[in-house]
Amino acid sequence: MIVSWNWLTEYLRLDMPVDALSERLALTGLNHESTEDVGGDLAIDLEVTSNRPDCLGHLGVAREIGVLFDRRVSFPNPRPPTSGDSVETLTGVTVEASDLCPRFTARVIKGAKVGPSPFWLRKRLETLGIRPISNVVDVTNYVMFECGQPLHAYDLSKLSESRLIVRKAVKGETLVAINNKTYELTPEMLVIADAARVVGLAGVMGGLDTEVGDATTDVLIEAARFDSMSIRRTSRALGLFSGASYRFERPLDPEATEWASRRCCELILKTAGGTLHPGMVDVGVARPARPPVTLRLGQIARVLGISVDRVDVLRILTALGLTHAGGSADAPSFVPPSWRSDLEREIDLIEEVARVHGYEHIPEDRAVPLTSAPRSTRERVEADVRYTLIGLGLDEAVTYSLVSEELAMPLALEDGGTPIRVDHSSRKRENNLRRSLVPSLLSVRQHNEAHGSADAELFEIANVYLPRVGKVLPDEPTRLALVSGRDFLGLKGIVEALLGRFHAEGDFEVRPVDVPMFKPGRSAELILAGKRFGFMGEVNPSVLKSLELRDPCSAAELAFEVLQERADLVPRYKPLPSYPVVARDLSLVVPQNLPWAELAGAVSRAAGKTLEAIVYLDTFKGGNLPEGWQSLHFGLRFRHPERTLTGDEVEAAVKVIVASCASQFDATLRT
Amino acid sequence: MSLPDLAVEALASLDALEADGLSAFTGSGSPAEVEAARVEFLGMKQGRVKTAQERLKALEPSAKRAYGQRFNAVKGSLESAHDAAKARLDRPTLAIADGFDVTRPGTRPKLGHRHPLTQTTDELIDLFGRFGFTVARGPEVEDVHHNFDALNIPPVHPARDPLDNFYLSEGTMLRSQTSTVQIRVMESQPPPIRVIAIGRVYRPDTVDATHSFMFHQIEGLMVDKGVTMADLKTVLRLFARSYLGEDVKIRFRPSFFPFTEPSVEVDMLWHGGDRWVEMGGAGMVDPNVFRAVGYDPDEVTGFAFGLGIERLCMRRHGIDDIRLLYQNEGRFLGQF
DSSP: OEEEHHHHTTTSOOOSOHHHHHHHHHTTTOEEEEEEEETTEEEEEEEOOTTOGGGSSHHHHHHHHHHHHTOOOOOOOOOOOBOSSOGGGTOEEEESOTTTOSEEEEEEEESOOOOOOOHHHHHHHHHTTOOOOOHHHHHHHHHHHHHSOOEEEEEGGGSGGGEEEEEEOOTTOEEEBTTSOEEEOOTTSEEEEOSSSEEEETTTEEBSTTBOOTTOOOEEEEEEEOOHHHHHHHHHHHTOOOHHHHHHTSOOOTTHHHHHHHHHHHHHHHHHOOEEOSSOEEEEOOOOOOOOEEOOTHHHHHHHSSOOOHHHHHHHHHHTTOEEEEEOSSSEEEEOOTTOTTOOSHHHHHHHHHHHHOGGGSOSOOOOOOOOOOOOHHHHHHHHHHHHHHHTTOEEOOOOSEEOGGGOOOSSGGGOSOOOBOOOTTOSSSOEEOSOSHHHHHHHHHHHHHTTOOSOOEEEEEEOOBOOTTOSSOBOOEEEEEEESSOHHHHHHHHHHHHHHTTOGGGEEEEEOOOTTEEEEEEEEEEETTEEEEEEEEEOHHHHHHTTOOSOOEEEEEEHHHHHHHOOSSOOOOOOOOSOOEEEEEEEEEETTOOHHHHHHHHHHHHOTTEEEEEEEEEEESTTSOTTEEEEEEEEEEOOSSSOOOHHHHHHHHHHHHHHHHHHHOOEEOO | OOHHHHHHHHHHHHHHHHHHHHHHHHHOOSHHHHHHHHHHHHOTTTOHHHHHHHHGGGSOHHHHHHHHHHHHHHHHHHHHHHHHHHHHHOOOOOOOBTTBOTTSOOOOOOOOOOOHHHHHHHHHHHHHHHTTOEEEOOOSEEEHHHHTGGGTOOTTOGGGOGGGSOBOSTTEEEOSSTHHHHHHHHHHSOSOEEEEEEEEEEOOOOOSSSOOSEEEEEEEEEEETTOOHHHHHHHHHHHHHHHHOTTOEEEEEEEEETTEEEEEEEEEEOTTOOSOEEEEEEEEEOHHHHHHTTOOTTTOEEEEEEEEHHHHHHHHHTOOOTTHHHHOOHHHHTTO
């Protein structure tokens, strides 16, 4: 809301510097955006929050300044002279949609002379950035910017049967508005019609046909109230926003309707002449009296932390227009003024007292009691995951939860079906809530390749969104995803190192599985502590191609909650061994289809309790080995907790191992 | 040559001496050249400065004072020039011993980077943790009840407009604010409460340098018997000082949010700055919000505040385009 300094001085004395005024307004609720000099006047732009429509006019702002600077505000009391036939003989109003139009008033001026506005009026509007049009139209705008109540002037001679009907639009009706654009109306829109057609979008914009023009002499002045939701819907549906619709979207002062009509007629007579006919067509329902609100004075300190003297409380509230209406000494009651529909409860009055008294009086050095606030397991695991992965050379990414169709592919097959979609005109493409983070990270990797940062190694911790049958809200598990230019084992090493950080690698299993995202044979399901931990693999060349990725890469997606549950953040100390270790290396020739994990398991079971560790070294194929056979080379570490092992004991254990592998896998010692 | 002429000539010779000396010192390219220049100008026995000093004796008493002052200045200036030249060239020799060049770069392991948004978030969690706030979480796909109804946002409120929200099916939506977590926390436990909620929120803004349809918020909530606006101001002041520096001030400006009353905008002022910068919104929990979660507003009071993580992060690191945060370019991430 832009207010003119000169205009305000019509209602009260302004003897403070403009900066002092705007700062005080900013600190009491009308945030100051800017002040501009417009041809000798000052245009002060104030941000008016949606609960304060009373400040969408100069009178409201003047009233506020009056309270803040203790100035008397003089309100105009328009008493336009009337003559001729009563208004009821000249026009009529029918309100069919009374639920959307609680009050509709009309006055009639005949014989006005439409022409340019006088200088003072043009000047006022120009300070606000409003283009002057003609005296009658300018006056309707002027009064709106004066008291916040929008008005509309019709050329009475162009209204069919000289009457107005407030009703909902009929399907197929259209209106050419005063902006020369044609609007197609729908049945939920509230319109103003005459006997023949729609002549205006109620509270939004008038129609071109019936607007006041140079030839107009007889004018009908509309001042009405409309349902704010209805106005907002119409305005949004048509993409048509006006000063009127902006105000009608908010709860306006119901008492301002009649005043504005009178004021408007007074100024039209003054600037365009003519005769105002006696009376006002007034269709509407009476408003019930507002109940008083009781303010228990003790509540002020309970909420604000400071007490405000009773005298000051009464002074502030009555200055704001509330009427002190009894109650007790400790709990006075107040009836709020018509222009403050936001004041309904005790807490509303406390806020008024607080903002006018000044928030600067509230202290900022209270002793807030101590309380324990330990970091949760989730936070600790998250932090450790991040520090571990950046230590391993990966950068952390943060990507959008909404992805395009191409990136909406799930990783796990059972997450198939359709993703949740948002339906919004601004998100036609990226409208899928993702079920996997990997595609987003691949897309980031591609973006990096295209911008000269080859081999982006990335991770992200974020939620995915999985619809659940029979539940309103989806499941939102947190995932940890990784992408890297490393091969399968390179990326698996990162996962293993991460598990090592949480002392969880002992429960880690990897099973070959086909996932469409990954290359067949380079794709695995990961299990941690018996639970599905995720998937990893080398990215399928067809996926690389569709995402325009140049270099091969691998990816993994892990269930964060599974890791969190298994993470051991407080490891227990194990006594350091007092006896030496005995190490032996073995190379066993086994069939090529025998997985290392299976051989290692068999070795461990056969070796007995003294086997402390088994370490994979390498795999050899070809050479003098027969077709279909491989040699697996690994190290064994034996130790007894209570004594030194003898060479014979170790040899015996190795023999058992070799014999057991021979019988299970036809394994032979490589020579 | 008259006596005054002699005095003038003597002063001119000092100027020449200074000019020659300065160019000799600044022009020398090796310690040996510096030493040669030192001997020539500052040498104890036959240096030109020494010679010039001796000339003093030959001057008339009336000229001695001017000459003496100028002489001292020239001597000081040449001594400083000598020290500077020495310091400039006095570095150890870059010799390669045993064929090993210690100046080559080290074999450096690659180190990744935490995302700047995470760095900001972690700092906030850490700071508010010290004030006794624990982290609470809630779903990003929310029902309309938690996003609006329970937050005292009535069905007619413009904040519910379909154009301004990402609605999904069955009365669900992507949460437009982390205040939803307040409600979930209060629904699930009795007071006292002291939590912060951090996470992604969604609003259909057109993406540009300062807007994103997805961003992050931090929301704080403290509820107990006797919690007042003074406690709110204290906590936010402590936060501002811890996060931004001891010389930061805060102020409250009235504002309007349906779920708090009184509601304020929180401005901060850095020392030396002349502009208050808006940091976020705050207020006392509205009694209707307490009623919606089954708390008695005559029993407890509470405050809530909310800050945009992107804004804090961008301001802290001087980032001028919010989109950079979501593009995740290595050239960007590598800077943090």
